[in-house]
Amino acid sequence: MAEVRPDEVSAILRKQLSGFDNEVDVYDVGTVLQIGDGIARVYGLSKVMASELIEFPHDVFGMVLNLEEDSIGCVLFGDYSLVKEGDTVRRTKRVASFPVGEAMLGRVINPLGVPIDGKGPVHTEQFLPLERKALGVIARQPVKQPLQTGITAVDAMIPIGRGQRELIIGDRQTGKTAIAVDAIINQKYTHSEDAKRIGIKPVFCIYVAIGQKSSTIAQVVAKLQDHGAMEYTTVIVAAASEPAPLQYIAPYSGATLGEFFRDSGRDALVVYDDLSKQAAAYRELSLLLRRPPGREAFPGDVFYLHSRLLERASKLSDELGGGSLTALPMIETQQGDVSAYIPTNVISITDGQIYLEPNLFNAGVRPAINVGISVSRVGGNAQVKAMRKVAGSLKLDLAQYRELESFAKFGSDLDKATKRTLSKGARLVELLKQGQYNPLAVEKQIVSVFAGTNDYLESIPVADVKRFEKELLEFIELKYNDILETIRVERELKEATVSKLRSAIEEFLPKFKASEK
Amino acid sequence: MSNYNISSRYANALMQLASEKDLFEQISADMEVVFNTLSSSREFQMMLISPVVKVYDKEQVLLKVFENRISHDSLNFLQFIVRKNRENLLFNIVRQFLSLRDKKLGVVNAEVLSASEFTDEQKSKLTKKLEEYTRKKVRLSLQIDRNLLGGFIVRIEDTVIDASLDHQLELLKSQFMKGDSSLN
Numbered sequence: 131m132a133e134v135r136p137d138e139v140s141a142i143l144r145k146q147l148s149g150f151d152n153e154v155d156v157y158d159v160g161t162v163l164q165i166g167d168g169i170a171r172v173y174g175l176s177k178v179m180a181s182e183l184i185e186f187p188h189d190v191f192g193m194v195l196n197l198e199e200d201s202i203g204c205v206l207f208g209d210y211s212l213v214k215e216g217d218t219v220r221r222t223k224r225v226a227s228f229p230v231g232e233a234m235l236g237r238v239i240n241p242l243g244v245p246i247d248g249k250g251p252v253h254t255e256q257f258l259p260l261e262r263k264a265l266g267v268i269a270r271q272p273v274k275q276p277l278q279t280g281i282t283a284v285d286a287m288i289p290i291g292r293g294q295r296e297l298i299i300g301d302r303q304t305g306k307t308a309i310a311v312d313a314i315i316n317q318k319y320t321h322s323e324d325a326k327r328i329g330i331k332p333v334f335c336i337y338v339a340i341g342q343k344s345s346t347i348a349q350v351v352a353k354l355q356d357h358g359a360m361e362y363t364t365v366i367v368a369a370a371s372e373p374a375p376l377q378y379i380a381p382y383s384g385a386t387l388g389e390f391f392r393d394s395g396r397d398a399l400v401v402y403d404d405l406s407k408q409a410a411a412y413r414e415l416s417l418l419l420r421r422p423p424g425r426e427a428f429p430g431d432v433f434y435l436h437s438r439l440l441e442r443a444s445k446l447s448d449e450l451g452g453g454s455l456t457a458l459p460m461i462e463t464q465q466g467d468v469s470a471y472i473p474t475n476v477i478s479i480t481d482g483q484i485y486l487e488p489n490l491f492n493a494g495v496r497p498a499i500n501v502g503i504s505v506s507r508v509g510g511n512a513q514v515k516a517m518r519k520v521a522g523s524l525k526l527d528l529a530q531y532r533e534l535e536s537f538a539k540f541g542s543d544l545d546k547a548t549k550r551t552l553s554k555g556a557r558l559v560e561l562l563k564q565g566q567y568n569p570l571a572v573e574k575q576i577v578s579v580f581a582g583t584n585d586y587l588e589s590i591p592v593a594d595v596k597r598f599e600k601e602l603l604e605f606i607e608l609k610y611n612d613i614l615e616t617i618r619v620e621r622e623l624k625e626a627t628v629s630k631l632r633s634a635i636e637e638f639l640p641k642f643k644a645s646e647k
Numbered sequence: 648m649s650n651y652n653i654s655s656r657y658a659n660a661l662m663q664l665a666s667e668k669d670l671f672e673q674i675s676a677d678m679e680v681v682f683n684t685l686s687s688s689r690e691f692q693m694m695l696i697s698p699v700v701k702v703y704d705k706e707q708v709l710l711k712v713f714e715n716r717i718s719h720d721s722l723n724f725l726q727f728i729v730r731k732n733r734e735n736l737l738f739n740i741v742r743q744f745l746s747l748r749d750k751k752l753g754v755v756n757a758e759v760l761s762a763s764e765f766t767d768e769q770k771s772k773l774t775k776k777l778e779e780y781t782r783k784k785v786r787l788s789l790q791i792d793r794n795l796l797g798g799f800i801v802r803i804e805d806t807v808i809d810a811s812l813d814h815q816l817e818l819l820k821s822q823f824m825k826g827d828s829s830l831n
Contacts, residue, residue, distance in 0.1 A: 146822065146823060147819075154808060154809065154810040155807075155808075155809040155810075155814060155818070156806065156807070156808050156809070157806070157807050157809070158805045158806050158807070159802075159805055159806075159807050160805060174805045175805055176804065176805050177805065177806075199651060199652070199655075200649070200651035201651075
């Protein structure tokens with residue numbers, strides 16, 4: 131080790147000292163009256179702002195939530211056992227904010243912007259406030275570009291547009307997170323050169339984990355890493371062991387980071403996994419702040435809690451750069467009860483919902499989407515034209531199938547038309563099954579849905595549908611790649627392409643049958 | 648209702664009474680006497696708060712202590728509070744009243760902590776500076792704290808003006824702890 135010379139040390143110290151100016155320090159103070167359960171009541175600080183950060187001893191920070199006549203109520207983000215009654219509290223004169231920048235991509239951070247992945251500090255230049263007012267009408271434009279999730283059932287029947295808010299709702303263990311993670315993985319394509327060539331803008335992703343087990347979060351991060359999705363993704367973590375205030379602000383941190391991308395003219399996707407836990411965290415701290423409880427003991431402003439968050443998702447007008455922020459909030463229901471307080475609230479706020487059912491999940495229909503009650507209220511305009519054309523009858527066919535399915539269980543004699551509807555429906559359900567982490571490019575989705583709705587599956591046994599789809603796609607990719615290329619670039623199905631596609635499928639059909647058994 | 652609300656109601660009532668009867672100065676002076684007496688004796692405060700001591704006894708003690716030192720109206724007010732069973736808030740009420748008085752007169756209290764005694768000239772200079780800063784009349788209350796090493800700290804309401812050597816050293820320490828790229 132090199133020797134340290136004393137004069138060097140003093141030179142460094144002198145340099146540091148030279149930057150130090152001994153100005154008089156003016157600050158506002160208050161005194162802790164009461165502390166406990168992550169909530170502090172502070173006397174003084176009469177000039178403090180709502181949602182301002184305040185500093186307690188031992189580098190613990192808090193956020194002001196209640197402003198009262200003689201005291202303020204605030205929540206603590208750090209270890210509240212370090213703070214004692216009578217401690218001095220100082221104002222920081224800045225509202226709670228979040229560091230934003232490209233440096234956040236690929237990182238796992240906590241809701242205050244501190245990295246927790248052990249990869250060193252994040253170098254960002256900008257701080258944006260956590261709570262920002264959502265944009266007005268003038269700044270927006272209708273949702274018009276698709277956000278492909280890579281899941282055929284979603285992209286065909288419940289299309290999501292860039293700037294939309296689509297709720298993913300279902301009981302525990304029904305694959306809610308899987309849909310969101312697949313959607314994030316599928317955005318890898320948008321970052322490729324090929325996407326750039328045909329004019330698809332890259333989508334930056336933010337995954338906000340609220341109140342989940344750390345092990346589950348670690349699994350998601352590992353999966354994203356394995357699929358090369360972390361390069362364009364930020365994971366914001368407020369695990370179950372974090373105090374309620376952190377879980378409460380985590381979605382706002384995610385929205386703030388998403389807005390940074392949106393406002394710089396880019397597209398962003400933010401997943402809030404899940405908002406029922408956030409509502410529970412907010413209930414906890416509201417009750418501790420002695421706000422009056424309402425239905426299910428949630429405070430009166432729990433609707434506003436979610437509406438102000440989800441309103442921040444938007445598609446900007448072209449004058450403002452045309453960026454977008456798409457939100458995929460999640461809600462966990464109890465025993466399929468969508469009429470509970472939080473689910474109804476969030477359903478009414480969002481532009482549609484993807485409803486997942488445990489029955490379907492257990493029957494092997496995965497993703498377990500109930501297409502009957504899943505809707506997308508704005509995404510239809512954003513759907514790829516070709517997909518809209520082929521998927522038009524898909525939803526109808528499936529609805530008819532479900533209606534007749536219950537009759538068929540009695541096993542009575544069925545007329546020919548009914549039998550046909552049933553067999554087609556069964557094949558379509560089979561076709562829409564898809565493995566996890568296997569997002570499908572939109573042109574391939576179009577080909578397989580085309581085969582399904584145009585009765586090419588009639589002769590295929592139900593058990594073979596999935597294999598048929600796989601082999602058909604391989605066949606077309608190898609032999610008629612130009613069809614896929616045309617759909618990808620033109621994004622619509624012209625007559626010429628349709629006839630080409632028909633002949634390709636007809637060419638493949640006998641081959642598949644031959645290879646059977 | 649919080650203690651703050653209750654005591655401000657009583658203080659306001661007293662203030663209005665004082666203005667109506669044109670006894671503002673008299674009652675202000677009386678309340679100052681009560682405040683000083685209460686703040687100088689912890690036992691007295693404890694006695695008022697204690698639920699063990701009977702209300703009648705509390706009233707008698709208050710009467711005996713203040714009988715010849717404050718005006719009749721002020722004494723009446725003290726009795727009134729005791730009869731309303733709010734004697735435990737008496738100290739707060741009086742404090743609130745004094746702050747209302749200060750507000751009315753446009754006076755702020757400045758608590759000054761200094762490392763060494765101020766000279767009279769320094770005091771008047773500081774008062775003048777603070778009056779310029781707050782645009783109000785300033786009432787200084789001085790205290791000595793050797794731990795400051797040098798300089799002084801002024802606290803006006805919730806705002807602290809810190810010009811102590813101790814704080815400067817603290818800032819310097821945190822700056823060194825934060826480090827600089829040249830140190831790595």
